[in-house]
Amino acid sequence: MSEHIASFSNVTKKYLGQIALNNVSFDLPRGKITALVGPNGSGKSTILKLTAGLVHPSQGSVTVNGKTAERRIAGEVAYLSELDVLYPFFTVAETIKFNAGLFADFDEQKAQEILSFMQLDPSKKVRHLSKGNRGRLKILLALSRRAPLVLMDEPLAGLDPVVRDSIIKSMISYLDLQEQTVFLSTHEVSEVEPVLDLVISVREGQIIGMDEVDHIREQYGLSLVEWMKETLAK
Amino acid sequence: MRQTFNNTQPIYLQIMRRLCRQVVRGELKAGAKLPSVREMALQTGVNPNTIQRVYTELERLSIAETRRGLGSYITEDTFRLKQLREELKSEQIGSFIADMRETGFSPEEIVDGVRKELSNPKA
Incomplete structure (x- = not known):
């Protein structure tokens, strides 16, 4: 097993000629x-x-767990989209069942635990859930899988502080970092800082910094927000 | 209970210091069991990897020890804990003295000042 769960080498991604990522490794x-x-x-x-294998690089290569990232790695990657991807006509319980059928590594017992931790009503239809509870349900689905790589696109965006706190707590309780790796994007930097190991700062399709959070504090005496401002301002 | 951290020090160091203070104050006694990594992570609201680092560092300093399959404990070596108490004392006093000197006080003034403040009933 390599010490890296995912690797980008010289990856460029263009959408209709527009450069989204420029030679990233x-x-x-x-x-x-x-x-x-x-x-x-x-x-x-x-x-x-x-990383999820949902789009392909225009140039360069992305590998996950030693394999080229493509659709077929979906069994090894739990991906939480920033978009609303839940079926509105399902109840919470049906959504969990549906996902359990979709992914072999889905742990229904863990899902039940997170369900009660999040105080979600299993009989409620997704359509009738508040935005906060939909955010909780999405997290539940991602954390219930034993996937080696968990990707979360803006898991905290647009949610109130109570929901954000419950999401961060559930990450600490239900992730298994002996077996799993988490890769997430966020704007709520100061809130997630205590649970982060590493941070990568990105600007205009390029990576401008990657460091350990504790190292940033030790080396520069800066919080993550300050470090971000500095690296992004250069 | 989430705890707050200052921005300029690594989080693992801040947690280590808190634990050391609890030991010196006697809140954590020799041989006391520390919460599991996950429990501690939840209590403090930080990444379990960070707590693991705290426990490893405490072990390196012989303040805690890990018993296989049982978890982490504060050492039963009371000599080491006395030593820790002295270390924290001289560290705090050292930084106080450095501050006072920087501000231009002589050793006599510092000692006099401290004595005076301590004899003040409010201190």
Whole structure:
């Protein structure tokens, strides 16, 4: 087993001629929680989609767990989209059942635990859930899988502080960092900082910094937000 | 209970310091069991990897020890804990003295000042 769960080598991604990522290379270490930070449109979501195998690089290569990232790695990657991807006509319980049928590594017992931790009503239809509870349900689905790589695109965006807190707590409780790696993008940097190991800052399709959070504090005496401002301002 | 951290020090160091203070204050006694990595992560609201690092560092300093399959414990070596108490004392006093000197106080003034403040009933 390589010490890196995912690797980008010289990856360029263009959408209709527009460059979203420009010659990006990095290795994602196993068993860590790594965050992608950067302004809107900097390429964070593109990096996550490439890692999930949902889009393909225009140039270069992306490997996950030693395999080329493509549709077929979906069994090894749990991907939480920033979009609303739940079926509105399902109840919470049906959504869980549906996902359990979809993914071989889905742990229904864990899903039940997270369900009660999140205080979600299993009989409620997704359509009738508040935005916060839909956010909780999405997290539940991602955390219930024993996938070696968990990708989360803006898991906290647009949610109130109570929901954000419950999501962060559930990450600490239900992730298994002996077996799993988390790669997420976020704007709520100061909130997730205590749970991060590494941070990668992205701007205009390029990676401008990658470092350990504790190292940033030790070396520069800066919080992550300050470090971000510095690296992104250069 | 989420705890707050200052921005300029690694989080693992801040948690280590808190634990060391609890030991020195006697809240954590020699031989006391520490919460599991995950429990501690939840209590402090930080990444389990960070807590693992805290425990490893405490072990390296012989303040804690890990018993296979049982978890982490504060050492039963009371000599080491006395030593820790002295270390924290001289560290705190050292930084206080450095501060006072920087501000231009002589050793006599510092000692006099400290004595005066301590004899003040409010101290």
